Amino acid sequence: MNIVFDFGGVVFRWHPPSFLARVWPHRVPDLAAAEATAAAFFENYGGDWGAFDQGLIDAPTVVRRIAARTGWPEAEVAAVVAAVPDELQALPGTVALIQELKAAGHRLFYLSNMPEPYAEHLERAHPLRQWFEGGVFSGRVKHSKPREEIYRIAEQRFGVAPQSLLFLDDHPANITAAKARGWQALLFSNAEALRPELRALKLL
Template sequence: MKKHVVFDFGGVVFQWRPKELLKRTLPHRAVDEAAAQQLVADFFQNYEGDWGRFDRGTIEVPELAPLIAERLGFELGEVQAVIDAVPGELEAQKETVELLHRLHENGHRLYFLSNMPEPYAVHLESTHEFFSRFTDGVFSSRVKLIKPEPEIFELATKRFGIEPSQTVFIDDVAKNVEIARAHGWHAIQFITAAQVEADLEAIG
């Protein structure tokens, strides 16, 4: 198995179900499945637009919330409720955490590469002991770059001091997996921790 394993966070190490988040937080707007799905698209804009700037670290909550409220025609309190609820949604996924521990114990060096706004990055770092398993990591908001931009993979390669051919990247988003491969990394699209572990063995 390759020496270096780089993990995405949202949807891989941590649960990320934006539709369920919005159904809980704004039930009066997510009145059925179709409305909830549309609300995800409208609120997060595929993690581009204003939320993309939040991921990139070029906008903070006091500016973000009014922008989303104005764009969607929502009350400011509604938008703030969603922003405040995100940390509660980012629960560690037990099976992935167990895989992290096994890989670490077997001598693999672990890293993370995550699109993550600064407030949520601080929350995750301060609430999960398994961060000690990671040799290093990159949060998008701290380097002002986001996946799938090639530059963030270039930065991570240099910062981690890793050889791309000895590196495997794990992400739930197909585009990010494609860019990692284009950068010379091996890459696996995450579906389940068990699937990833089998794919890691297959890569060798």
């Protein structure tokens, strides 16, 4: 099987409310504030952040736009943007699952909405070439999930038919888009919860 991993929230830690609570404790006193602040900052990965994800604007530009839109000081917004790489810590359970799936003979790839600066950080900080045969970062192809075009690009890059791909992602919209292309797909919550589904498919 050709198994395609999302990165943020699947292979690497990424939960914007708890992230902002750590980076911005003065602005995020409780969970409700964390949820609202994350929604305003990242705009559900549309708007300013979506353009950053797609490589259409750079980090200084996204900082200026978020600050102008929200009224938050540019220096504080820049601190959040700069803190993202340290937040993207590899999830041990998923890393173990990657190693098991590779040992079982499956081909592994990735498809991630990731701005170029963060993609470069992940390539430096983690053995992506050991874990995966290849992958697609949104910031490098100027398209992002759940738009159809990035799935088509992934199919071409991986050189496999849609029906032979199994996609693991933590956002329902991305799962729906993958299935619309003919991919198999499973909604990811954590590695342990995924194991029974993979065993049912005889992949483990």
